Amino acid sequence: MLSVVAKMDRESLVREIFAALHQWPELDRHIFSQAHYHGQSLETISRSVQLSVEEVSGILRRCDRQLHESLKAFRKDSDCGKSFPFDSAISRPAA
8 A cells, every 4th residue: 555655646746847847938848858857968958958058057956946846835745755855956967
């Protein structure tokens, strides 16, 4: 039974993440996805979107803060929040 609850929490978390990402501008979603889901470096992303590394880094920091804020209620309401290190900085690939 516990594994079923954990699976439901993970699925809820994924839904919450996608709902938050869906509200962002396309450029922010693209940069976040390339960094976090495809493991691309800041330099690679900056070349692909024709922005400076500093601009890409700033967008990623803003996205991380927004996602963290968006998931606050989920962390409070779910046992899932106890299983994930949301209170620490969200990691991203090294540049």
